[in-house]
Amino acid sequence: xxxxxxxxxxxxxxELTEEMALVQAFRPGGPLADSGAASPEQEGVMQLFxxxxxxxxxxxxxxxxxxxxxxxxxxxxxxxNLLLRLxxxxxxxxxxxxxx
Numbered sequence: 001x002x003x004x005x006x007x008x009x010x011x012x013x014x015e016l017t018e019e020m021a022l023v024q025a026f027r028p029g030g031p032l033a034d035s036g037a038a039s040p041e042q043e044g045v046m047q048l049f050x051x052x053x054x055x056x057x058x059x060x061x062x063x064x065x066x067x068x069x070x071x072x073x074x075x076x077x078x079x080x081n082l083l084l085r086l087x088x089x090x091x092x093x094x095x096x097x098x099x100x
Contacts (some may be wrong), residue, residue: 019058022049025090032090045086052079 016024025032026046033042056076059065067073 019050019053022046022053032087032094034090034093049083049086052083056080 023046024030026042026049027033028039028042028046029035030042030046033045037045056079067076
């Protein structure tokens with residue numbers, strides 16, 4: 001899974017695990033949450049990041065996962081791409097907020 005790097009120090013989450021930093025950053029009302037989205041939608045995005053971290057990134061960090069189904073590999077890559085897109089949007093919103 002491609003690495004998605006967020007400078008969690010900018011969102012006040014420097015002493016947390018990666019999972020908890022994602023939760024802190026993307027929680028409803030959090031610094032990377034979309035304030036224009038409804039709270040349940042913000043919760044869903046937070047859970048999407050948390051779930052992807054727990055299901056794909058974390059296992060791959062601790063062992064050889066050994067994917068044998070190429071379709072599944074492609075789907076994991078698509079999920080990573082979606083997370084990168086959501087992260088880029090969050091970064092753009094954050095940058096726009098800091099400049100205004």
